[in-house]
Amino acid sequence: MNPILNSDSYKYSHFAQYPPETAAISAYIEARPGGQHDQVLFFGLQMFLKQYLSQPVTMADVDEAEEMITAHGLPFNRGGWELLVSRHNGMLPLLIEALPEGALVPTGTPLVQVRNTDPDFFWLPTFIETALLRAVWYPSTVATVSHGARRIIAASLERTCDEPGAVLPFRLHDFGARGTTSFEQAGIGGVAHLVNFLGTDTVSALVYARKFYQEPMAGFSxxxxxxxxxxxxxxxxxxxxxxxxxxxxxxxxxxxxxxxxxxxxxxxxxxxxxxxxxxxxxxxxxxxxxxxxxxxxxxxxxxxxxxxxxxxxxxxxxxxxxxxxxxxxxxxxxxxxxxxxxxxxxxxxxxxxxxxxxxxxMGSGLLQKVNRDTLRFAMKANARQDVDGNWHGINKNPKTDPGKASKRYRQAVVMEGGRPLAVALKDLGNRENLLQPVWRDGELLIDWTLAQIRQRAAGA
The missing domain is CATH 3.20.20.70 (Aldolase class I)
Structure with a gap:
């Protein structure tokens, strides 16, 4: 897979659209309020970081992408991609911050935030939106649906069962593999379900749990x-x-x-x-x-x-x-x-x-009958840094749809009154920021295990 081609067509012209004094762009991902759930169980970013962002861009990738994108009718930022290969050995100069996987937070809470670490690549954070948002919205949505079902079942077991804790892990079994579009989707969605339960017939979920989350055997049948x-x-x-x-x-x-x-x-x-x-x-x-x-x-x-x-x-x-x-x-x-x-x-x-x-x-209802709008996921730019190092808040606020207004300024997430709350990073003060660096310039900084994620989700 050529990393340069993992985007939407219109992204290839965006490098020439930012103000000339731009040195960095920050963007964040959230599940906006108004979807089918009031809370979102964050999961899945680590799979993307290991599988896709760990792959360096090569000059062969640049050549292939230039040929395809120009033939497609769009400008191609060859100079930028060549510089990425020569200066950064093909690794994307990005800082990605995220909440701990398995965290259950109110919708409207930033889950991921990304910015470039080299001023020559201010165009890169939003270029990867297509891939990064897709990597987050799907597994997080499946994990959220599964967690919602777990709560329904757990409540009934608490009322009617003598040992609900022993029974609960095997009450919802994943039957969804054949209803997905690919082995990859089944693996990603299947392991998202296994954050909440131990029953599955989706073998690719076991493969993904072992490959990306250090879990030798994640589920049983x-x-x-x-x-x-x-x-x-x-x-x-x-x-x-x-x-x-x-x-x-x-x-x-x-x-x-x-x-x-x-x-x-x-x-x-x-x-x-x-x-x-x-x-x-x-x-x-x-x-x-x-x-x-x-x-x-x-x-x-x-x-x-x-x-x-x-x-x-x-x-x-x-x-x-x-x-x-x-x-x-x-x-x-x-x-x-x-x-x-x-x-x-x-x-x-x-x-x-x-x-x-x-x-x-649960089959298709678990792994397939979801989409980006199920939880109203979006990735939006929230700040621009100029060449003097100053950050300026940016956001959208359409009068025709106030529900699509985005957050202004680089974000932090703090605990307030026992609940996660989004605040502007400039207003953080001495409070702990739950958005922690997980990726910097090609290096994975945190490697969550499925056991850790399950423990966090179970306590939510």
Whole structure:
């Protein structure tokens, strides 16, 4: 990947558009208020720093970019890029500050701030907006959606489960890999989800956690059936297909998930699991996880819990809620969104069942049905330094849309009243700035582990 070509077309003419006395530009990234969440869980910048900004620009890159951009109809700043290669060995002369990854902050809080460290490269901080903003908005949005779902599930478990802390990490499973556009997106979004949970079927997320966040094994899964492995037996041998799953994977302390709606979910639960294979399920010493995969997502999984309760029995926990026989549980993996999770768990509680009976798998709703506007992410210039070293605040404030007004002056983030608050850096005083340098002139200054990030997010 040629680093010079990782931008938008109009960026290539911007080097000639700044005032001639400009020595530096500062810009920041925030999730502006008014999106789908009031808070944002910051995550993912480190992947970009390691994967992309660690790659030096070469003269071959300059030659290729000049040929493409001029043919594209735009001016090309060859002198600037040549100087970057000769003076800085191809590394971008930038200082990037950021909040600690895993921090949960109110929208409107600066998450990242960047400026150039060499006055000849004042045009560079905003040139990388396309790549840098993309590197932040997507994983932070997925992490935020996942964290929001965690809060919904955690609240229900607190009300209905005796040991909510032990159950919570595996209540939301990532089923989203096939719904993403690429291996890279699945890895980035998948590891963002793993900030909050331990369950995933997105293997690329494990790769990214190991490569970028020093986590040998970030998530876990269990043997599970898909429709092809069940329907290949034919409807007349559905019982044999299910029995084979028990034979191959069930055992003391083990879990196996079986999709059971290939033909008739209610018949499968009542007759096959409830009669023909009931003794084998109970004798296995493990847990059968029944997966309904069609129908009304807010009704069918609750019906499944009710049926399994009638067949396999249940106990009352200390909070007065019913808990299925440990031999059976349910996972809902179709039509799952944070809102359906809220509705399902609410109905489950209303019918006297603990939230621990049911897990969720979220696919496209987790990794794909998000965009930059989900949290209204933006990167905007906030200050310009002149050749005398003086900083001047700059911002946009459109009368046609006051919600798009940006912050003026270089920013800092402080704790005030127990909450993060954005202030102008010039007004920081002796307060601690939570925006800390993470990258300078090609060097990674902080290397967060996933364990550290998880701990920070869990305490938010």
């Amino acid at each position: 269990i043997p599970a059936a898909e429709h092809s492995t069940m329907t290949s037996w034919g409807e007349d041998r559905e019982t044999e297909a299910y029995r084979n799953m028990l034979t191959q994977f069930a055992g003391p302390g083990k879990m196996v998930a079986v999709v059971s709606d290939s033909y008739d979910l209610y018949r499968a639960v009542k007759k096959i699991w409830g009669e023909e294979l009931k003794a084998e399920v109970e004798a296995s010493g493990g847990t059968l996880v029944v997966r309904p995969d069609s129908g009304d997502a807010t009704r069918v999984p609750i019906d499944t819990v009710e049926m399994l309760g009638e067949i396999f029995g249940f106990t009352l926990n200390q909070k007065g809620y019913r808990v299925l026989n440990p031999a059976v549980r349910v996972i809902q993996g179709d039509g799952v969104t944070p809102e359906t999770i809220r509705v399902i768990l609410g109905r489950l509680e209303d019918q006297g069942w603990s939230a621990e009976n049911l897990a969720f798998g």
